[in-house]
Amino acid sequence: xxxxxxxxxxxxxxxxxxxxxxxxxxxxxxxxxxxxxxxxxxxxxxxxxxxxxxxxxxxxxxxxxxxxxxxxxxxxxxxxxxxxxxxxxxxxxxxxxxxxxxxxxxxxxxxxxxxxxxxxxxxxxxxxxxxxxxxxxxxxxxxxxxxxxxxxxxxxxxxxxxxxxxxxxxxxxxxxxxxxxxxxxxxxxxxxxxxxxxxxxxxxxxxxxxxxxxxxxxxxxxxxxxxxxxxxxxxxxxxxxxxxxxxxxxxxxxxxxxxxxxxx
Amino acid sequence: xxxxxxxxxxxxxxxxxxxxxxxxxxxxxxxxxxxxxxxxxxxxxxxxxxxxxxxxxxxxxxxxxxxxxxxxxxxxxxxxxxxxxxxxxxxxxxxxxxxxxxxxxxxxxxxxxxxxxxxxxxxxxxxxxxxxxxxxxxxxxxxxxxxxxxxxxxxxxxxxxxxxxxxxxxxxxxxxxxxxxxxxxxxxxxxxxxxxxxxxxxxxxxxxxxxxxxxxxxxxxxxxxxxxxxxxxxxxxxxxxxxxxxxxxxxxxxxxxxxxxxxxxxxxxxxxxxxxxxxxxxxxxxx
Ligand SMILES: Nc1ncnc2c1ncn2[C@@H]1O[C@H](COP(=O)(O)OP(=O)(O)OP(=O)(O)O)[C@@H](O)[C@H]1O
Ligand SMILES: [Mg+2]
Numbered sequence: 363x364x365x366x367x368x369x370x371x372x373x374x375x376x377x378x379x380x381x382x383x384x385x386x387x388x389x390x391x392x393x394x395x396x397x398x399x400x401x402x403x404x405x406x407x408x409x410x411x412x413x414x415x416x417x418x419x420x421x422x423x424x425x426x427x428x429x430x431x432x433x434x435x436x437x438x439x440x441x442x443x444x445x446x447x448x449x450x451x452x453x454x455x456x457x458x459x460x461x462x463x464x465x466x467x468x469x470x471x472x473x474x475x476x477x478x479x480x481x482x483x484x485x486x487x488x489x490x491x492x493x494x495x496x497x498x499x500x501x502x503x504x505x506x507x508x509x510x511x512x513x514x515x516x517x518x519x520x521x522x523x524x525x526x527x528x529x530x531x532x533x534x535x536x537x538x539x540x541x542x543x544x545x546x547x548x549x550x551x552x553x554x555x556x557x558x559x560x561x562x563x564x565x566x567x568x569x570x571x572x573x574x575x576x577x578x579x580x581x582x583x584x585x586x587x588x589x590x591x592x593x594x595x596x597x598x599x600x601x602x603x604x605x606x607x608x609x610x611x612x613x614x615x616x617x618x619x620x621x622x623x624x625x626x
Numbered sequence: 627x628x629x630x631x632x633x634x635x636x637x638x639x640x641x642x643x644x645x646x647x648x649x650x651x652x653x654x655x656x657x658x659x660x661x662x663x664x665x666x667x668x669x670x671x672x673x674x675x676x677x678x679x680x681x682x683x684x685x686x687x688x689x690x691x692x693x694x695x696x697x698x699x700x701x702x703x704x705x706x707x708x709x710x711x712x713x714x715x716x717x718x719x720x721x722x723x724x725x726x727x728x729x730x731x732x733x734x735x736x737x738x739x740x741x742x743x744x745x746x747x748x749x750x751x752x753x754x755x756x757x758x759x760x761x762x763x764x765x766x767x768x769x770x771x772x773x774x775x776x777x778x779x780x781x782x783x784x785x786x787x788x789x790x791x792x793x794x795x796x797x798x799x800x801x802x803x804x805x806x807x808x809x810x811x812x813x814x815x816x817x818x819x820x821x822x823x824x825x826x827x828x829x830x831x832x833x834x835x836x837x838x839x840x841x842x843x844x845x846x847x848x849x850x851x852x853x854x855x856x857x858x859x860x861x862x863x864x865x866x867x868x869x870x871x872x873x874x875x876x877x878x879x880x881x882x883x884x885x886x887x888x889x890x891x892x893x894x895x896x897x898x899x900x901x902x903x904x905x906x907x908x909x910x911x912x913x
Contacts, residue, residue: 485753
């Protein structure tokens, strides 16, 4: 059964990751994490200072792109006034979550792996444990809570940045449709639940990225090289997970019902 | 493989195991000379392997209460591994570690965290938190485990840092320090809560001879002041002669001999004599 070894290894490590993440989630839900609320706030601060601008920047650029393409495509089918549909759907439902997920994986996820990994190999995590401090609680649960405290706002602002960029591209740059006409269609093709769904998508991605980062960092071994390998592995897993969540989210939230004023 | 060959194989393997045992543990009398006091920490037939690499192989060792004990032994025999067993960072494959009458491997997480609060540990590489400066590093245990006000914390921290000669380095980050300075800061951090049991993994490696001597004096002073079981791992025979009250010689995962320092320095065990004299001739080679 040689060929079974690889999938079996995957299964065991998936089980391990699930167990570890379950522990962290449990510590946050049981409110144990509030014992280190100061550390949570510190992590929140780090998140705000180091990651918001890149996330908004990326979303803004993608919003421009989506707007441009939407404008020209709707012109090509003879309905330039419908360009707002692209901004409403493409930005809110797909591109903002993906761009957000990518940046989370690239910036926040790898950052956590590198930080925790280097703490692991220089015995700092052992030192924490020896001082009678639950290191998973102190290092991982605080980071997860911090991301839950901060990221919803970052995400909502990112949606704003994406919408603004699309508006710029469609109305100001291409200019086939007036501002008022654009917004009429734009608002017609979305409603509040869409925003909530999109937010859920983004937050699930963020949670997974933070948890995966914590797992690979906390369990790093094998010196600096090991930390490098762990960082790479976490990035692979995170990108796959971001896409899975994106796809599943779209299927579940909008797959059966596009929630749009089309047809009947 | 033929039956004969297999049997032959088995035979040689058994023979080599027996052989091995004869040779390997020839010098391990395992003698534990009486110390007259109770043991704070006790290792009972502890086995530990990493994969195929057997590190501890039936370790029986006692660390007496209220004395400065030293664990000596060749590099790579598992002294650091030993320390990690005492605080429950590593678990034995077999055997038991008893701290103040309680089995460490059997403890629940909460018990374990509580028990660790009476330990002060200096890791071999200092293990300072890279994201905090020295002051915060040393203050960390105080802030986490006591209700002391910030002023009092800072006063204690500054006193501890002054003891190890780092008065002016308080606002430096660990990566801006030399190895020896990190060691000394780790030393200060380990002692900041006045722990009952103190574990130092090579506090003197990477220090100049004068600083080593001063550090030894400091260990003695603090021990006189606070009491408690101190465990010091070192390669420096001079330090051992200066401060050790009890010595355990570890080799190949077992105790060769242990007991009060004077008696060990006068031991007639060839390995112990070679090691404590730092001789190149004797049972221990490079292998
Ligand atoms: N986490 C680990 N995983 C695998 N092997 C390990 C691990 N920790 C220690 N070892 C192995 O255990 C052996 C003993 O290591 P240890 O660090 O205890 O030696 P030591 O006696 O402290 O040596 P030194 O005096 O050089 O510090 C080494 O061969 C090392 O390779
Ligand atoms: Mg060591």
